[in-house]
Amino acid sequence: MKILVLNAGSSSLKYKIFDLDHDLVLASGLVEKIGEEKAHLIYETKSKKTYEEEAPFKNHKEALEKIISILLDKKLGVLNSVSELQGVGHRVVHGGESFKIPCKVNEEVLKGIEKMIPLAPLHNPPNLEGLKVSMSLFPKVPQVAVFDTSFHQTMPKHAFRYALPEDLYEKHGLRRYGFHGTSHHYVAKVAANYLNIPIEKLNAITFHLGNGGSMAAIKGGKSIDTSMGMTPLEGLVMGTRSGDIDPAIPFFLERELKMDLKSIDLLLNKKSGLKGICGKNDIRDISRLSKNGDEKATLALNIYCYRIKKYLGAYLALLPKLDALVFTAGIGENSTLVREMILKDLNHLGINLDQEKNKNVKRGTIQAIQAEGKDQTVIKILVVPTDEEKEIASQTKGILN
Ligand code: ADP
DSSP: EEEEEEEEEESSSEEEEEGGGEEEEEEEEEEEESSSSTTEEEETTTOOEEEEEEEEOOOOHHEEEEEEEHHTTTTTTSSSSSSGEEEEEEEEEETTTTTSSSSEEHHHHHHHHHHHTSSSSTTHHHHHHHHHHHHEEEESSSSSEEEGGGGGGOHHHHHHSSSSSSHHHEEEEEEEEOOOOOHHHHHHHHHHHHHTOOGOOOOOEEEEESSSEEEEEEEEEEEEEOOOOOOTTSOOOOOSOOOOOOOHHHHHHHHHOOOOHHHHHHHHHHHHHHHHSOOOHHHHHHHHHHHTTOHHHHHHHHHHHHHHHHHHHHHHHOOOSEEEEEEEEEHHHHOHHHHHHHHHHOGGOOOBBBHHHHHOOOSSSSSSOOOOSOOOOOOEEEEEOOOOOHHHHHHHHHHHH
Protein backbone atom coordinates (compact mmCIF):
# COMPACT_ATOMS: atom_id res chain seq x y z
CA MET A 1 0.00 0.00 0.00
CA LYS A 2 1.55 3.32 -1.10
CA ILE A 3 0.66 6.34 0.99
CA LEU A 4 1.78 9.94 0.52
CA VAL A 5 2.05 11.99 3.73
CA LEU A 6 1.82 15.78 3.53
CA ASN A 7 2.57 18.36 6.20
CA ALA A 8 1.75 21.86 4.97
CA GLY A 9 3.06 24.89 6.86
CA SER A 10 2.41 28.53 6.01
CA SER A 11 5.29 28.64 3.50
CA SER A 12 6.46 25.05 3.47
CA LEU A 13 5.35 21.61 2.35
CA LYS A 14 6.95 18.46 3.74
CA TYR A 15 6.26 15.18 1.96
CA LYS A 16 7.10 11.52 2.39
CA ILE A 17 5.90 8.57 0.38
CA PHE A 18 5.64 5.16 2.05
CA ASP A 19 5.33 1.62 0.79
CA LEU A 20 3.70 0.23 3.92
CA ASP A 21 3.60 -3.38 2.71
CA HIS A 22 7.38 -3.42 2.65
CA ASP A 23 7.93 -0.92 5.47
CA LEU A 24 9.84 1.42 3.15
CA VAL A 25 10.12 5.15 2.66
CA LEU A 26 10.25 5.45 -1.14
CA ALA A 27 11.00 9.18 -1.25
CA SER A 28 10.82 12.26 0.91
CA GLY A 29 11.57 15.94 0.83
CA LEU A 30 10.54 19.46 1.54
CA VAL A 31 9.67 22.69 -0.22
CA GLU A 32 10.47 25.84 1.74
CA LYS A 33 9.84 29.54 1.16
CA ILE A 34 6.72 28.95 -0.93
CA GLY A 35 5.50 32.32 -2.21
CA GLU A 36 9.00 33.81 -2.22
CA GLU A 37 11.24 34.54 -5.18
CA LYS A 38 13.48 31.57 -4.44
CA ALA A 39 11.44 28.72 -3.05
CA HIS A 40 13.68 25.74 -2.37
CA LEU A 41 12.72 22.14 -3.15
CA ILE A 42 14.63 19.09 -2.00
CA TYR A 43 13.91 15.48 -2.87
CA GLU A 44 15.55 12.20 -1.99
CA THR A 45 14.66 8.60 -2.79
CA LYS A 46 15.46 5.49 -0.79
CA SER A 47 18.19 4.66 -3.29
CA LYS A 48 19.73 8.07 -2.52
CA LYS A 49 18.83 9.72 -5.82
CA THR A 50 18.53 13.39 -5.02
CA TYR A 51 17.19 16.49 -6.69
CA GLU A 52 17.18 20.16 -5.68
CA GLU A 53 15.62 23.16 -7.29
CA GLU A 54 15.18 26.84 -6.55
CA ALA A 55 12.12 28.24 -8.27
CA PRO A 56 9.43 30.80 -7.51
CA PHE A 57 6.60 28.41 -6.52
CA LYS A 58 3.75 30.85 -6.04
CA ASN A 59 1.66 28.64 -3.81
CA HIS A 60 1.22 25.13 -2.37
CA LYS A 61 -0.50 23.99 -5.58
CA GLU A 62 2.53 24.81 -7.71
CA ALA A 63 4.83 23.16 -5.16
CA LEU A 64 2.75 19.97 -5.06
CA GLU A 65 2.49 19.88 -8.86
CA LYS A 66 6.28 19.97 -9.02
CA ILE A 67 6.58 17.22 -6.39
CA ILE A 68 4.18 15.02 -8.40
CA SER A 69 6.15 15.58 -11.59
CA ILE A 70 9.34 14.45 -9.82
CA LEU A 71 7.60 11.42 -8.24
CA LEU A 72 6.56 10.41 -11.78
CA ASP A 73 9.86 11.29 -13.48
CA LYS A 74 11.45 8.41 -15.41
CA LYS A 75 14.91 8.87 -13.84
CA LEU A 76 14.13 10.23 -10.39
CA GLY A 77 10.60 9.01 -9.76
CA VAL A 78 9.22 6.25 -7.54
CA LEU A 79 5.74 6.01 -9.11
CA ASN A 80 4.63 4.96 -12.59
CA SER A 81 1.28 6.61 -12.16
CA VAL A 82 -0.61 8.59 -9.54
CA SER A 83 -3.15 5.77 -9.41
CA GLU A 84 -0.56 3.71 -7.48
CA LEU A 85 -1.20 5.99 -4.50
CA GLN A 86 -3.83 4.45 -2.27
CA GLY A 87 -4.17 7.36 0.11
CA VAL A 88 -2.84 10.74 1.14
CA GLY A 89 -2.42 11.36 4.87
CA HIS A 90 -2.36 14.97 6.08
CA ARG A 91 -1.05 16.39 9.31
CA VAL A 92 -3.64 18.76 10.73
CA VAL A 93 -2.63 20.60 13.88
CA HIS A 94 -5.96 21.37 15.55
CA GLY A 95 -8.95 19.07 15.53
CA GLY A 96 -10.59 20.59 18.61
CA GLU A 97 -13.18 18.33 20.24
CA SER A 98 -14.72 17.36 16.92
CA PHE A 99 -11.96 15.06 15.73
CA LYS A 100 -11.13 12.45 18.33
CA ILE A 101 -9.63 10.11 15.74
CA PRO A 102 -8.25 10.56 12.22
CA CYS A 103 -10.88 10.69 9.50
CA LYS A 104 -11.42 10.47 5.78
CA VAL A 105 -11.81 13.97 4.38
CA ASN A 106 -15.00 15.24 2.78
CA GLU A 107 -16.65 18.67 2.57
CA GLU A 108 -17.99 18.38 6.11
CA VAL A 109 -14.55 17.56 7.50
CA LEU A 110 -13.04 20.54 5.65
CA LYS A 111 -15.66 22.76 7.27
CA GLY A 112 -14.87 21.25 10.65
CA ILE A 113 -11.15 22.01 10.24
CA GLU A 114 -12.01 25.53 9.13
CA LYS A 115 -14.09 26.01 12.27
CA MET A 116 -10.96 25.35 14.37
CA ILE A 117 -9.04 28.25 12.79
CA PRO A 118 -9.66 30.61 15.75
CA LEU A 119 -7.90 28.04 17.98
CA ALA A 120 -4.93 27.54 15.60
CA PRO A 121 -4.78 30.61 13.33
CA LEU A 122 -1.22 29.94 12.19
CA HIS A 123 -1.48 26.21 11.58
CA ASN A 124 -4.94 25.17 10.41
CA PRO A 125 -5.14 27.51 7.37
CA PRO A 126 -2.01 26.08 5.66
CA ASN A 127 -3.05 22.52 6.67
CA LEU A 128 -6.41 23.18 5.04
CA GLU A 129 -4.72 24.60 1.96
CA GLY A 130 -2.58 21.44 1.66
CA LEU A 131 -5.73 19.30 1.88
CA LYS A 132 -7.61 21.28 -0.73
CA VAL A 133 -4.70 21.32 -3.16
CA SER A 134 -4.14 17.59 -2.73
CA MET A 135 -7.86 16.88 -3.25
CA SER A 136 -7.83 18.90 -6.45
CA LEU A 137 -4.69 17.21 -7.78
CA PHE A 138 -5.61 13.66 -6.66
CA PRO A 139 -9.41 13.66 -6.98
CA LYS A 140 -9.62 9.87 -7.02
CA VAL A 141 -7.27 9.21 -4.08
CA PRO A 142 -8.83 9.13 -0.59
CA GLN A 143 -7.47 11.80 1.75
CA VAL A 144 -7.19 11.33 5.50
CA ALA A 145 -6.66 14.02 8.14
CA VAL A 146 -4.60 13.06 11.19
CA PHE A 147 -4.79 15.57 14.04
CA ASP A 148 -2.05 16.56 16.51
CA THR A 149 -4.72 16.98 19.16
CA SER A 150 -6.60 13.65 18.78
CA PHE A 151 -4.47 11.47 21.04
CA HIS A 152 -5.10 13.83 23.97
CA GLN A 153 -8.88 13.78 23.57
CA THR A 154 -8.95 11.08 26.27
CA MET A 155 -7.92 13.61 28.93
CA PRO A 156 -10.53 13.82 31.69
CA LYS A 157 -12.42 17.06 32.22
CA HIS A 158 -10.53 17.96 35.39
CA ALA A 159 -7.30 17.85 33.34
CA PHE A 160 -8.50 19.71 30.26
CA ARG A 161 -10.71 22.47 31.73
CA TYR A 162 -9.19 25.78 32.79
CA ALA A 163 -10.50 27.48 35.91
CA LEU A 164 -12.33 30.02 33.75
CA PRO A 165 -16.05 30.75 33.46
CA GLU A 166 -17.90 27.84 31.86
CA ASP A 167 -19.20 29.93 28.95
CA LEU A 168 -15.70 30.40 27.61
CA TYR A 169 -15.41 26.65 27.32
CA GLU A 170 -18.95 25.90 26.16
CA LYS A 171 -19.25 28.70 23.61
CA HIS A 172 -15.67 29.34 22.55
CA GLY A 173 -13.82 26.08 23.16
CA LEU A 174 -11.32 27.51 25.68
CA ARG A 175 -9.81 24.38 27.19
CA ARG A 176 -6.56 22.43 27.06
CA TYR A 177 -6.15 20.29 23.93
CA GLY A 178 -2.47 19.33 23.83
CA PHE A 179 -0.34 18.77 20.72
CA HIS A 180 2.38 16.44 19.36
CA GLY A 181 -0.28 13.72 19.83
CA THR A 182 0.89 11.72 16.83
CA SER A 183 4.40 11.55 18.27
CA HIS A 184 3.34 10.74 21.87
CA HIS A 185 1.03 8.00 20.55
CA TYR A 186 3.67 6.56 18.21
CA VAL A 187 6.48 6.37 20.78
CA ALA A 188 4.09 4.92 23.38
CA LYS A 189 3.16 2.12 20.97
CA VAL A 190 6.80 1.47 20.06
CA ALA A 191 7.73 1.41 23.77
CA ALA A 192 4.88 -0.99 24.61
CA ASN A 193 5.96 -3.29 21.82
CA TYR A 194 9.61 -3.13 22.93
CA LEU A 195 8.68 -3.89 26.54
CA ASN A 196 6.27 -6.62 25.52
CA ILE A 197 3.38 -4.92 27.30
CA PRO A 198 -0.01 -4.63 25.52
CA ILE A 199 -0.52 -0.93 24.74
CA GLU A 200 -3.82 -0.96 26.74
CA LYS A 201 -1.74 -1.81 29.81
CA LEU A 202 1.14 0.63 29.32
CA ASN A 203 1.66 3.38 31.88
CA ALA A 204 4.30 5.81 30.70
CA ILE A 205 5.48 9.39 30.68
CA THR A 206 6.55 10.52 27.21
CA PHE A 207 8.92 13.45 26.64
CA HIS A 208 8.72 14.96 23.14
CA LEU A 209 11.61 17.40 23.35
CA GLY A 210 12.27 19.14 20.04
CA ASN A 211 12.31 22.82 19.23
CA GLY A 212 8.75 22.69 20.49
CA GLY A 213 8.36 20.40 23.50
CA SER A 214 5.66 18.63 25.44
CA MET A 215 5.17 15.76 27.86
CA ALA A 216 2.28 13.36 28.25
CA ALA A 217 1.08 11.15 31.09
CA ILE A 218 -0.17 7.91 29.57
CA LYS A 219 -2.33 5.52 31.58
CA GLY A 220 -3.46 2.26 30.03
CA GLY A 221 -2.19 3.46 26.65
CA LYS A 222 -4.29 6.64 26.79
CA SER A 223 -3.25 10.24 27.32
CA ILE A 224 -4.59 11.50 30.64
CA ASP A 225 -2.66 14.77 30.71
CA THR A 226 -0.20 16.71 28.62
CA SER A 227 1.80 19.88 29.12
CA MET A 228 0.61 21.95 26.14
CA GLY A 229 -2.76 23.63 26.44
CA MET A 230 -5.25 25.41 24.22
CA THR A 231 -2.22 26.39 22.15
CA PRO A 232 1.34 25.03 22.04
CA LEU A 233 2.52 27.94 24.21
CA GLU A 234 1.63 26.35 27.56
CA GLY A 235 3.88 23.99 29.47
CA LEU A 236 7.59 23.32 29.08
CA VAL A 237 10.27 25.88 28.24
CA MET A 238 10.89 25.49 24.50
CA GLY A 239 13.35 26.75 21.89
CA THR A 240 11.66 30.13 21.54
CA ARG A 241 8.42 29.73 23.56
CA SER A 242 8.15 30.69 27.20
CA GLY A 243 5.90 27.82 28.28
CA ASP A 244 4.12 28.40 31.61
CA ILE A 245 4.30 31.95 32.94
CA ASP A 246 2.16 33.96 35.30
CA PRO A 247 -0.89 34.84 33.16
CA ALA A 248 -0.69 38.39 34.50
CA ILE A 249 2.63 39.09 32.76
CA PRO A 250 0.93 40.23 29.49
CA PHE A 251 -1.06 42.81 31.53
CA PHE A 252 2.20 44.18 32.89
CA LEU A 253 3.76 44.27 29.42
CA GLU A 254 0.80 46.18 28.05
CA ARG A 255 0.45 48.55 30.99
CA GLU A 256 4.06 49.34 31.82
CA LEU A 257 5.89 48.71 28.52
CA LYS A 258 3.02 49.77 26.23
CA MET A 259 3.34 46.59 24.18
CA ASP A 260 0.41 45.66 21.94
CA LEU A 261 -1.03 42.14 21.69
CA LYS A 262 0.84 41.31 18.52
CA SER A 263 4.21 42.16 20.07
CA ILE A 264 3.37 40.20 23.22
CA ASP A 265 2.40 37.20 21.07
CA LEU A 266 5.70 37.49 19.21
CA LEU A 267 7.64 37.88 22.45
CA LEU A 268 6.15 34.77 24.09
CA ASN A 269 6.21 32.54 20.99
CA LYS A 270 9.38 33.57 19.17
CA LYS A 271 11.66 35.52 21.50
CA SER A 272 11.36 33.65 24.78
CA GLY A 273 12.24 30.13 25.94
CA LEU A 274 15.90 29.13 25.61
CA LYS A 275 16.46 31.93 23.12
CA GLY A 276 15.06 34.54 25.48
CA ILE A 277 17.27 33.39 28.34
CA CYS A 278 20.59 32.99 26.54
CA GLY A 279 20.20 34.14 22.93
CA LYS A 280 20.41 30.63 21.44
CA ASN A 281 17.70 28.04 20.93
CA ASP A 282 19.70 25.02 19.82
CA ILE A 283 20.62 22.73 22.73
CA ARG A 284 23.89 21.78 20.96
CA ASP A 285 25.10 25.41 21.01
CA ILE A 286 23.80 25.97 24.52
CA SER A 287 25.49 22.83 25.87
CA ARG A 288 28.81 23.86 24.30
CA LEU A 289 28.58 27.40 25.66
CA SER A 290 27.67 26.14 29.11
CA LYS A 291 30.63 23.75 29.11
CA ASN A 292 32.86 26.74 28.35
CA GLY A 293 31.52 28.59 31.36
CA ASP A 294 28.81 30.76 29.78
CA GLU A 295 26.50 31.59 32.70
CA LYS A 296 23.44 32.48 30.64
CA ALA A 297 23.66 29.19 28.73
CA THR A 298 23.97 27.29 32.03
CA LEU A 299 20.96 29.11 33.41
CA ALA A 300 18.96 28.32 30.25
CA LEU A 301 19.76 24.62 30.62
CA ASN A 302 18.90 24.69 34.30
CA ILE A 303 15.53 26.38 33.76
CA TYR A 304 14.74 24.06 30.82
CA CYS A 305 15.46 20.85 32.74
CA TYR A 306 13.96 22.08 36.02
CA ARG A 307 10.59 22.72 34.32
CA ILE A 308 10.62 19.23 32.78
CA LYS A 309 11.51 17.69 36.15
CA LYS A 310 8.55 19.47 37.79
CA TYR A 311 6.17 18.06 35.18
CA LEU A 312 7.74 14.63 35.67
CA GLY A 313 6.96 14.89 39.39
CA ALA A 314 3.39 15.92 38.65
CA TYR A 315 2.82 13.08 36.21
CA LEU A 316 4.36 10.51 38.57
CA ALA A 317 1.65 11.50 41.02
CA LEU A 318 -1.06 10.86 38.41
CA LEU A 319 -0.04 7.30 37.57
CA PRO A 320 -0.72 4.38 39.93
CA LYS A 321 2.32 2.55 38.53
CA LEU A 322 4.89 3.53 35.96
CA ASP A 323 6.41 1.22 33.34
CA ALA A 324 8.57 3.63 31.39
CA LEU A 325 9.87 7.10 30.74
CA VAL A 326 10.18 7.61 26.98
CA PHE A 327 12.44 10.29 25.48
CA THR A 328 11.99 11.38 21.88
CA ALA A 329 12.46 14.17 19.25
CA GLY A 330 15.65 16.17 18.50
CA ILE A 331 16.67 16.88 22.11
CA GLY A 332 15.06 13.83 23.76
CA GLU A 333 16.78 11.46 21.34
CA ASN A 334 20.15 13.20 21.13
CA SER A 335 21.02 15.16 24.24
CA THR A 336 22.83 13.02 26.80
CA LEU A 337 23.21 16.10 28.99
CA VAL A 338 19.52 17.03 29.06
CA ARG A 339 18.42 13.47 29.91
CA GLU A 340 21.03 13.35 32.65
CA MET A 341 20.01 16.70 34.14
CA ILE A 342 16.30 15.81 34.15
CA LEU A 343 16.80 12.41 35.75
CA LYS A 344 19.44 13.40 38.29
CA ASP A 345 18.75 12.46 41.92
CA LEU A 346 15.52 10.56 41.32
CA ASN A 347 16.72 7.21 42.71
CA HIS A 348 14.28 7.48 45.62
CA LEU A 349 11.47 7.30 43.03
CA GLY A 350 12.84 4.18 41.35
CA ILE A 351 14.30 6.17 38.45
CA ASN A 352 17.93 5.16 37.92
CA LEU A 353 19.77 6.27 34.82
CA ASP A 354 22.77 4.26 33.66
CA GLN A 355 25.33 6.97 32.85
CA GLU A 356 27.29 4.84 30.39
CA LYS A 357 24.22 3.69 28.47
CA ASN A 358 22.99 7.28 28.43
CA LYS A 359 26.26 8.43 26.89
CA ASN A 360 26.31 5.70 24.27
CA VAL A 361 22.81 5.98 22.81
CA LYS A 362 23.01 5.04 19.11
CA ARG A 363 21.10 7.30 16.77
CA GLY A 364 17.92 6.05 15.21
CA THR A 365 17.41 2.94 17.35
CA ILE A 366 15.39 2.14 20.47
CA GLN A 367 17.59 2.01 23.55
CA ALA A 368 16.96 1.20 27.19
CA ILE A 369 19.19 3.35 29.41
CA GLN A 370 18.04 2.52 32.94
CA ALA A 371 20.45 0.94 35.41
CA GLU A 372 19.48 -2.69 35.77
CA GLY A 373 18.94 -3.70 39.39
CA LYS A 374 17.78 -7.02 40.80
CA ASP A 375 14.31 -5.56 41.07
CA GLN A 376 12.19 -6.46 38.04
CA THR A 377 9.88 -3.52 38.71
CA VAL A 378 12.57 -0.99 37.87
CA ILE A 379 11.22 1.89 35.77
CA LYS A 380 12.48 1.57 32.21
CA ILE A 381 14.04 4.63 30.61
CA LEU A 382 13.78 4.45 26.85
CA VAL A 383 15.03 6.56 23.97
CA VAL A 384 12.66 6.03 21.05
CA PRO A 385 13.13 7.79 17.70
CA THR A 386 9.85 9.40 16.76
CA ASP A 387 8.39 9.15 13.27
CA GLU A 388 5.31 11.30 12.95
CA GLU A 389 5.04 10.78 9.18
CA LYS A 390 5.14 7.01 9.53
CA GLU A 391 2.44 7.19 12.18
CA ILE A 392 0.30 9.41 9.89
CA ALA A 393 0.81 6.88 7.07
CA SER A 394 -0.21 3.95 9.25
CA GLN A 395 -3.21 5.83 10.71
CA THR A 396 -4.20 6.65 7.12
CA LYS A 397 -3.98 2.97 6.21
CA GLY A 398 -6.03 2.08 9.30
CA ILE A 399 -8.81 4.50 8.33
CA LEU A 400 -8.86 3.38 4.69
CA ASN A 401 -9.04 -0.29 5.67
P1 ADP B 1 11.11 20.34 15.70
O1 ADP B 1 10.31 20.65 16.91
O2 ADP B 1 11.47 21.54 14.90
O3 ADP B 1 10.61 19.15 14.88
P2 ADP B 1 13.33 18.57 16.35
O4 ADP B 1 12.60 17.46 17.00
O5 ADP B 1 13.98 18.32 15.04
O6 ADP B 1 12.49 19.90 16.32
O7 ADP B 1 14.46 19.07 17.39
C1 ADP B 1 15.30 20.13 17.08
C2 ADP B 1 16.23 20.39 18.24
O8 ADP B 1 16.87 19.18 18.62
C3 ADP B 1 17.37 21.34 17.88
O9 ADP B 1 16.97 22.67 18.06
C4 ADP B 1 18.44 20.92 18.87
O10 ADP B 1 18.26 21.67 20.06
C5 ADP B 1 18.14 19.48 19.18
N1 ADP B 1 19.12 18.55 18.60
C6 ADP B 1 19.18 18.06 17.35
N2 ADP B 1 20.23 17.25 17.18
C7 ADP B 1 20.89 17.21 18.37
C8 ADP B 1 22.05 16.55 18.85
N3 ADP B 1 22.78 15.74 18.09
N4 ADP B 1 22.39 16.76 20.15
C9 ADP B 1 21.66 17.55 20.94
N5 ADP B 1 20.57 18.21 20.54
C10 ADP B 1 20.16 18.05 19.28
